[in-house]
Amino acid sequence: EVQLLESGGGLVQPGGSLRLSCAASGFTFSTFAMSWVRQAPGKGLEWVSSVSGSGGTTYYADSVRGRVTISRDNSRNTVYLQINSLRAGDTAIYYCAKDGGWGLGSGKYWFDSWGQGTLVTVSS
Amino acid sequence: QSALTQPASVSGSPGQSITISCTETINDVGTYNYVSWYQQHPGKAPKLIIYDVSNRPSGVSNRFSGSKSGNAASLTISGLQTEDEADYYCRSYTSSNYVIFGGGTKLTVL
Numbered sequence: 001e002v003q004l005l006e007s008g009g010g011l012v013q014p015g016g017s018l019r020l021s022c023a024a025s026g027f028t029f030s031t032f033a034m035s036w037v038r039q040a041p042g043k044g045l046e047w048v049s050s051v052s053g054s055g056g057t058t059y060y061a062d063s064v065r066g067r068v069t070i071s072r073d074n075s076r077n078t079v080y081l082q083i084n085s086l087r088a089g090d091t092a093i094y095y096c097a098k099d100g101g102w103g104l105g106s107g108k109y110w111f112d113s114w115g116q117g118t119l120v121t122v123s124s
Numbered sequence: 125q126s127a128l129t130q131p132a133s134v135s136g137s138p139g140q141s142i143t144i145s146c147t148e149t150i151n152d153v154g155t156y157n158y159v160s161w162y163q164q165h166p167g168k169a170p171k172l173i174i175y176d177v178s179n180r181p182s183g184v185s186n187r188f189s190g191s192k193s194g195n196a197a198s199l200t201i202s203g204l205q206t207e208d209e210a211d212y213y214c215r216s217y218t219s220s221n222y223v224i225f226g227g228g229t230k231l232t233v234l
Contacts, residue, residue, distance in 0.1 A: 035223065037170075045162070045170065045213050047223035059222040095169060109217035110160035110175040117169060 009118030022096030033099035052103030146214030
């Protein structure tokens with residue numbers, strides 16, 4: 001059974017930084033791309049970033065490019081999201097999601113498993 | 125920039141069928157075969173219910189079906205049940221936006 005467990009959320013002041021983690025189990029981690037999707041309170045889903053199975057290719061939404069870095073440690077079955085220069089608009093539940101394939105070119109563009117999310121609140 | 129447009133809300137009575145549309149605006153129609161749909165109940169994580177336009181993952185009820193015509197994808201739920209009341213999101217892939225989501229549709233089962 002696929003399990004994704006996010007951690008690292010919390011209350012952060014504007015301008016601060018945070019690193020989210022997502023520990024995965026139940027599948028061959030290195031063969032699947034992983035993604036982060038966020039949802040602001042009362043709003044819809046917003047894709048944030050994805051990383052290929054190997055970790056060699058990353059993708060970012062325009063809204064976070066330059067402030068966010070996604071990475072993964074395939075030896076630890078964990079994907080990370082570093083968010084810098086946090087602003088109120090970053091307040092959201094951040095979900096970790098498993099892609100259907102290894103990344104761009106796989107032809108499997110869907111999220112077949114999701115974690116329960118970790119809440120990031122940016123406020124002074 | 126591509127975008128996916130969904131109706132904000134739809135409603136139906138138990139036993140009825142409803143359809144939620146997801147219309148792609150602007151370019152990259154050629155890659156619009158990569159449409160997936162997600163169901164999200166309040167306070168819960170999203171769940172994949174349709175991938176590649178019309179395929180159902182194992183364990184998803186066959187009351188859920190997907191289709192596409194031109195630049196418009198659709199999710200149909202037949203035999204509506206109270207537990208179908210949730211938010212529904214479409215998602216696609218384009219060469220310029222690796223992942224795009226529709227704005228979401230709130231389904232109310234009357």
